[in-house]
Amino acid sequence: MLDKVLSAKYILASKSPRRKYLLKQLGFNFKVVESNALEITDKNAHRSVKINSQRKSRVVALKHKNEIVIGADTVVYLKDKILNKPKDLNEAKRYLKLLSGKKHIVYTGVNVINNLTGKEVYGHEKTVVEFRNLTDEEINYYVEKFKPLDKAGAYGIQDDFGCLFIKKISGDYYNVVGLPLVKLYKLITQTL
Numbered sequence: 282m283l284d285k286v287l288s289a290k291y292i293l294a295s296k297s298p299r300r301k302y303l304l305k306q307l308g309f310n311f312k313v314v315e316s317n318a319l320e321i322t323d324k325n326a327h328r329s330v331k332i333n334s335q336r337k338s339r340v341v342a343l344k345h346k347n348e349i350v351i352g353a354d355t356v357v358y359l360k361d362k363i364l365n366k367p368k369d370l371n372e373a374k375r376y377l378k379l380l381s382g383k384k385h386i387v388y389t390g391v392n393v394i395n396n397l398t399g400k401e402v403y404g405h406e407k408t409v410v411e412f413r414n415l416t417d418e419e420i421n422y423y424v425e426k427f428k429p430l431d432k433a434g435a436y437g438i439q440d441d442f443g444c445l446f447i448k449k450i451s452g453d454y455y456n457v458v459g460l461p462l463v464k465l466y467k468l469i470t471q472t473l
Contacts, residue, residue: 282470282473285473286466286469286470286473287308287309287310288310289309289310289348289349289469289473290310290311290347290348290349291304291309291310291311291312291348291349291350291351292311292312292313292314292341292342292345292348292349292350292351293311293312293313293314293351294314294315294316294318294337294338294340294341294342294350294351294352295313295315295316295337295351295352295353296313296315297353297431297459297460299437299439299458299459299460300353300459300460301313303455303458303459303460303462304351304460307462307466311351314341314344314345316336316337316338316340316341316352317340318333318336318337318339318340319336320333320336320354321333322363322365323363324361324363326356326358326363326386326388327388327390327405329354329356329363329388329390330354330355330356330388330389330390330405331390331392331403331405333352333354333390334352334353334354334389334390334391334392334403335352335390335392335403336352337352337353337354337392338350338351338352338392338393338394338401339352339392339394342394342396345396346396347396347397348396349393349394349395349396349397349469349472350393350394350396351391351392351393351465352391352392352393352394353389353390353391353392353459353460354389354390355387355388355389355390355433355456355459356387356388356389356433356434357376357380357385357386357387357433357434358385358386358387358388359379359380359383359385359386359434360383364376364379364380364385364433364434364435365433366430366431366432366433366435367429367430367435368430369430370424370425370428370430372435373424373428373429373430373435374420374421374424374435376434376435376436377415377420377423377424377435377436377446378415378417378420380412380415380434380436380446381412381413381414381415381420382412382413382414382415383411383412384409384410384411384412385409385410385411385412385434386407386408386409386410387407387408387409387410387433387434387452387456387457388405388406388407389405389406389456389459389460389461389464390403390404390405391403391404391405391406391460391461391464391465391468393465393468393469393471393472394472395469395472395473398472398473400471400472401472402468402471402472403468404464404467404468405464406452406453406456406461406464407452407456408450408451408452408453408454408456408457409450409451409452410438410447410449410450410451410457411447411448411449411450412446412447412448413446413447413448415446419442419445419446422442423436423442423443423446426442427441427442427443429443433459437458438450438454438457438458439458
């Protein structure tokens with residue numbers, strides 16, 4: 282099975298540099314094709330990540346018939362509210378103040394379409410993240426220096442100052458980065 286997984290050709294239906302990095306880390310043979318699919322914002326985090334990951338993968342799969350297409354969508358969920366990518370730096374600061382000292386949930390939906398076998402499978406991952414109490418100085422520095430407008434919840438757990446916000450994580454670290462790798466691997470094997 283591993284040979285099949287590693288020898289397959291993939292398309293990542295995402296412009297996320299973090300997802301691209303993670304697929305490279307696995308040694309996958311892939312290219313990136315941005316889907317430009319219309320994303321929804323639903324109050325239900327499960328429904329939101331499912332619909333968005335399916336839309337992204339399906340739009341790209343229609344045009345690429347010889348590859349396995351991967352679509353993913355990540356949201357940060359805090360007290361019945363979804364914190365998507367902030368629209369500007371002020372909203373990013375507001376998000377971080379909301380997350381400060383609290384637990385939140387990161388959901389990522391992953392949809393895999395294998396056009397060669399005609400199989401499509403979906404799964405999601407849930408990770409609980411707890412922030413330590415953040416100072417205004419830390420929030421302002423992070424937002425001004427790293428401009429986290431491309432990150433759900435306005436922070437990145439990986440390779441930048443945002444990692445210092447984390448007090449505790451329960452679940453899949455890679456899910457918080459934006460692509461739960463174990464879940465993805467299992468989904469791919471189901472399509473082969």
